[in-house]
Amino acid sequence: MTTAASTATGAAAGATSTGEVQKLRRTASAGGADHSAGRSPASTILVTGILVLVAIYFLVPVYWVIVAATKTTDDLFATNGFWFADTFALFSNLQQVLTYDNGIFVRWFANSLLYAGVGAVLATYFAAAGGYALSAYRFRGSNLVFGTILGGVLVPGTATALPLFLLFSQLGLANTYWAVLIPSLVSPYGLFLCRIYADASVSPSLLEAARLDGASELRIFHSVGLRVLTPALVTVFLFQLVGIWNNYFLPLVMLSDQRLYPITLGLVNWRSQTDRLPEFYQLTTAGVLLSVIPLAIAMIVLQRFWRGGLTEGSVK
Template sequence: MSTADATTTARRSKPLGNAARAARGDGPSGRRDAGRKPTTTIIVTAILAIVAIYFLVPVYWVVVNATKSTEELFGSSGFWFGENFQLFENLKAVLTANGGIFPRWGLNSLLYSGVGSVLATYFSVAAGYALAKYRFAGRRIVYGLVLGGVLVPGTAVALPLFFLFSSIGITNTYWSVLIPSLVSPFGLFLASIYASAAVPDEMLEAGRLDGVGELGLFHRLSLPQLVPAIVTILLFQFVAIWNNYMLPLVMLADEKLYPITLGLDNWRAQTDRLPEFYQLTVGGALLSVIPLAILILVLQRFWRGGLTEGSIKG
């Protein structure tokens, strides 16, 4: 064996140092939970459990009480089932009440949320990409306006939008709810932050050298890198539009244009003189949760790569 080979063998057989063991994950210093106190783990787990209970208890209450009659709704515990299981009868009553208006409300909500979230996501990602990857005059001003838009609640602009749309004659139409849904300052802000980290400038320069146009750079090269951000913005915008109450309340007068949120509130307002509307409202609330649950289950796999993966790229 040559001297060089012997030296190489000796180096390979030499015990690893602490730094090398840490890099490989061997030993106490390389464990992922190194330095984490058991007390911290318990506190974090307890906080997450409390938050989960906070969000799940209302859903559980709706599921349980959707199986009861109106009498059992007030004559039994709200957190346990009644003697008679009437879920399917209650859901049938929801779908057929007022001439079958609830399915119409559901389709309206799908229209507002589906079209609004898809277009708002596209516009937000395109604008966020432009803010992150292009340098132009007034860029900082535009960015400041976007941040200001994030801080303005939607309820604050509902009435001014009503006066604006009333002057051009589109109130009490689908457009009066759809057009404001196409704007998402939060989505634009999130897309710009993610694009600045996830889309390398070198990739764009290489694309330009290969003759790819700016639209091609965005659609063919950048969008695949932005999938986690796209899914996040899409879901947030869909949920925000689906749960929106103030804007349809201000804009719409025709019951046939109502989304589910406004329709359920219309039923709830009739409970003083017609108690059976309590059960219709509870059953309708249960049905309104199902599309959101399906959307989350379908889209969750896109998050497994991690929304923050762009932040750890060198």
């Protein structure tokens, strides 16, 4: 009887083990770990619904811009704003935008690429260098320096525009490219983000191993620090790129030459003339469509770099 009971128990355990193995196999074949534990269908539906509403909130203005850019001025006011008109005028509108006033829009577009591209790259590099230094090197007063820089996050850009204009006027840099480019090189929030990310990701053992290999501190920063900080750098770069590209108040204060305008200031200048010349509605809507293309491209290209754990397993 004891033998029979043992046999039955062993068979039951084997069946249970076989069932667990089959369950694990089904989970693996389904694409990985089972993430549905503790998640009710109601919560899934609620979260999905909220995400859909948020997506609609952000995509509807983009859709409106695309539709509006295909219309003439008359159709823009005479037809449904969220549907196309009978006359598809997108290509003619774009041609007018690119050729109006000897191609001034192309000049504005190039200026924005200069301000946003160079400014975002250098601001990201300086933020990475400062955040890495404050994380990797401990010295007396480092927290005070970090707190002072962090205080810059609380100061809005509009509050510093006028003092910067007075300073740049005394230096003879007002109404030049430098008047917009130099203030764009500073990113207190970017430095804060790089410092926090470096504290969590840059291992002191990894830096010490590089020093033992004879690498200089500058080479360690470029070869190790920048690679580890890649996700944070992409975030800082995109924030700076969007912020500089959409910046309006600083160029408005600093610049008086229309040839130095960024694309935002130029479009507002066109928009201000619509009351006198209604055809500027077509130029403005088509220009807005062209202005969002670089940001969309940057977001699509750079999103693949948002990956964590780049140095997982580098230090045993």
